[in-house]
Amino acid sequence: MIVECGHFALILALFVALAQSTVPLAGAARGNAGWMELARSSALLQFLLIALAFGALMEAYAVSDFSVINVVENSHSDKPLLYKVTGVWSNHEGSMLLWVFMLSLCGAAVGAFSNHLPPALRARVLAVQGMIGVGFLLFILLTSNPFLRASPAPSDGQGMNPVLQDPGLAFHPPFLYLGYVGFSVAFSFAVAALIEGRVDPAWARWVRPWSLASWCALTIGIAMGSWWSYYTLGWGGWWFWDPVENASLMPWIVGTALIHSSIVVEKRDTLKSWTVLLAIVTFSLSLVGTFLVRSGVLTSVHAFATDPARGAFILLLLVVAIGGSLTLYAMRAPALGGGGLFAPLSREGALVLNNLLLACGAATVFVGTLYPLFLDAVGGPKISVGFPFFDQTFVPLMVPLLLAVGPGSMLAWKRGDLLGVLQRLWAAFGFAIAVVLGAFYVTHGGPVLAVLGLGLAAWIFGAAATELAERLRLFRPPLAGVLRRAANLPRASWGMTFAHMGLAITVAGVSASAFESETINVLQPGESLTVAGYTLRLQGVERHRGPNYLYDEATIAVDRDGRQVALMHPERRTFPLQRQSTTEVAIRTNLLADLYVATGDPDAGGGWTIRAYYKPLVPWIWIGAVIMALGGITSLSDRRWRVGLPSRKAKSRAAAPVGPVAG
């Protein structure tokens, strides 16, 4: 009964979304306030209905209702409750329901926190939001209904892919989806602005918190996914340039460009049509990401549902959403007009450089992901690209970007003094040189590029610290003055400092992964291997029983300089139901380096394959990502989003658009 209620609520939500996407739009065109107001109540109602549907499915999973096909296919009564609940989004149908749930959540949030918006803009934004909802609700109800019943109901379910039964992965999709879907708000604002033919600093200020929040969620989601693959796949890699990973990376890159370019619109009233385009492209890439994962156009280790019929539907959605918005863009954007002029060497100029490099970076990832299939479609040779392609194209694009992060953020608006800025950065430069020399010394002249990468990280960090120190006038006593300035510094400014420092930390972690050492050996109990000065002795392997799996737990004593420093317990889990096994690696970290041990299969003679890695600075990759996200959250808490929200000034149209608008 609850399941039918959920299904019914979802159908109702579709009709509410239909109303939400049409009536307010007509109201905005005619100036009918009542029709426009419908947008907010219907956004809230749509959210409540979808939450009901989502809750119903969750309940079916929690109580293991095996009369529901979706539960049968993806759950099992033996599963721990946590994975029963997270099983809701571990499959295609459920994850699409999570997708629209997040979408309606965003819609409801826009409705709730938009008192200061002009009613017509609010109505249009929510109407566009409703249209996206209509598309995806139709998709779920017509092709991927999670509420179908099984008759007769089997006595137990088929279980869930063991690889997915992991806390890291359990909470990775909600963050990722919140990020993907959150950019729909920026998209809706962009489309609404195009309909109105008007983009101004006020608009940028309304959009910015939404894109920042989505960016934070996406940052955390991607970091979680990467961390998950690091500790579960058992060979210590943390990024594979897998199509599904790339699908989440592309909106992140363009979203990063968007949160930077919207600063320019807000402060200087220029780069407008470019920012609108970025907002459209960011969400489009989120949609393309969904399409790539769901349709089977790209086969990937991550893709858990591939069905051409669904692919066709999503393609149709893409054509309507992206094609429609880009058509609107082609019609309306030329009239948006430009604003203030600026010299190439200025804060605006630096942000344009940031945008160009990020856009090129995203294009590179896009090409690398799709080129092999594209070549195939036009009858070319079959090739596949992987690490070499991305190392040679993406990395060189990012290097100038990383070099410019520090000085760029210190240039003045309109016209900057690059030489002066570089002079102020002497300490950061010295720090970078010291790090490079130090790294060369410690690694005995290790890989040059990796050492330079560490130097680059030090440069970014040093520049961010210098920028902060200058703002606080850190070295000018009294201390009370510094503290007062610190308290008065806008949160947005702190946010930038944190985010750039986080970036530096991540860059350091990524660079240092070139220094890892690795030993793989088959060990009999009692035998040992050494990696990076640690001696690992296999004491024994015992078999135990977990909730829904059996596991072989190895006990490995770790010695350094003849002294035991740790006992590590990597496991190998066997899930009898799916006849599949997973590796649970043991990681010992001191936040500066990881010692990483995984067990492989036993051999016939009772020996076990033990893979041991020593990975310097690897935890920094995720620590940096979390700090970046915290930077975003700090910036979100800036009082300018809450107090003194802008109202629109009477607009003066400039003659021609200024700034880079080429795609």
Added chain:
Amino acid sequence: MRRLLYLLPLVLFVVLAGYFSLSLGEGSRELPSALIDKPAPDFVLPPLRTGDAVSLAGLRGQVTVVNFFASWCVPCRLEHPMLMRLANQDRISIVGIAYKDRPQDAQKLLDDAGDPYSRVGLDESGRTGIDFGVYGVPETYVIDKEGRIRRRFVGPLTPDAVAKELLPLLRRLRQP
């Protein structure tokens, strides 16, 4: 001229959407393989059942379907009835390679679900799979009389792929 610039994103998207709609069709199960029309990687594998080693040399002179499978792989079970039909109705000789699987598990799978394979080689280390560039099981390769790989199917063989691609290809390759 300036207006054309604003059309550019749309034009790019139209090209892309056209390509997407093309690749939604039958070719979608096909992953690029660097080995198409190249000699198949040499392999000599211990047999699951008694007899000679299963090797590439032993397949010379005939068109062979090589299927990578594993007892732990769910999609393989999905594919299994299709392989049984190919073996029994279409009289196609399929060489199975048990990828990263224990012999007793692989044997149990074949005992339970039926055995469509003419020979089964054991690739416990996954080495042969790596040489072939196996992305994940199941994968199916068509090897011609000269020992060259002619086609790769990633994922379970669908009825559609078998009827439209696999069977016509085999007929063509068998012609002298």
